[in-house]
Amino acid sequence: xxxxxxxxxxxxxxxxxxxxxxxxxxxxxxxxxxxxxxxxxxxxxxxxxxxxxxxxxxxxxxxxxxxxxxxxxxxxxxxxxxxxxxxxxxxxxxxxxxxxxxxxxxxxxxxxxxxxxxxxxxxxxxxxxxxxxxxxxxxxxxxxxxxxxxxxxxxxxxx
Numbered sequence: 001x002x003x004x005x006x007x008x009x010x011x012x013x014x015x016x017x018x019x020x021x022x023x024x025x026x027x028x029x030x031x032x033x034x035x036x037x038x039x040x041x042x043x044x045x046x047x048x049x050x051x052x053x054x055x056x057x058x059x060x061x062x063x064x065x066x067x068x069x070x071x072x073x074x075x076x077x078x079x080x081x082x083x084x085x086x087x088x089x090x091x092x093x094x095x096x097x098x099x100x101x102x103x104x105x106x107x108x109x110x111x112x113x114x115x116x117x118x119x120x121x122x123x124x125x126x127x128x129x130x131x132x133x134x135x136x137x138x139x140x141x142x143x144x145x146x147x148x149x150x151x152x153x154x155x156x157x158x159x
Contacts, residue, residue, distance in 0.1 A: 014123075015049040015115040022138060024111055024130035030099070032056075032063065032125050033090035037081045039073040044123055046073075049115055056089060056110035056127055058100040063089035065112065065125065089125065102129055 020026070036044075043049070054068035065087045072080045091099075102108045114126040133141070 012047070013114055013116045014044050014047055015051045017051050017054075017111065017113050019052060020111045020113055020128060020130070022141070023133060024109065024128065025133055025137070026111070026113070026128040026130045027108065028129045029113065030091065030095060030127045030129070032127055034065065034123050034125055035088040035090060036070075036123060039076040039079060039081050040070050040087075041123060042076070043070050043073040044115070044117075051112045051115055051125075054112050056112060058096070058103060058110075061093075061096070063091060063096055063099070063110070065089055068112065068115075089127070099127075099129060107131070 048071050050069040057064050057066050069083055109130050111128045111130045113128045118124050
């Protein structure tokens with residue numbers, strides 16, 4: 001038999017929530033699988049998805065990804081999926097219990113950070129256990145980032 005050809009989307013980031021690190025202080029990150037329909041996977045392989053305004057929620061012992069947008073696959077006519085449907089996140093029971101306790105007790109939030117394909121070609125979601133930043137924290141983060149950028153410019157110019 002011929003060796004199996006690896007898909008060219010392996011390790012490729014499909015969607016990234018860049019505003020999450022600005023709006024939230026990320027405490028810890030986790031990797032979760034997604035329960036997807038075939039047309040959703042094909043649409044993701046085209047590189048189209050949006051997780052910017054989505055969030056993860058704990059309901060009845062399960063984690064759900066809510067408000068993420070995976071557009072319809074154009075070649076699938078009547079067998080298409082709903083673009084903004086709730087998608088189940090696949091994690092171990094122990095991790096789900098730990099996350100649910102952190103959300104309930106500490107007032108933290110589960111924020112999707114990155115949607116990608118792993119080395120085996122499976123769609124994975126990186127979730128951050130986060131705490132919301134106040135406006136003064138956001139300004140302070142922006143000041144640090146600007147200062148680091150200016151510092152690197154000065155060092156580069158001086159040699």
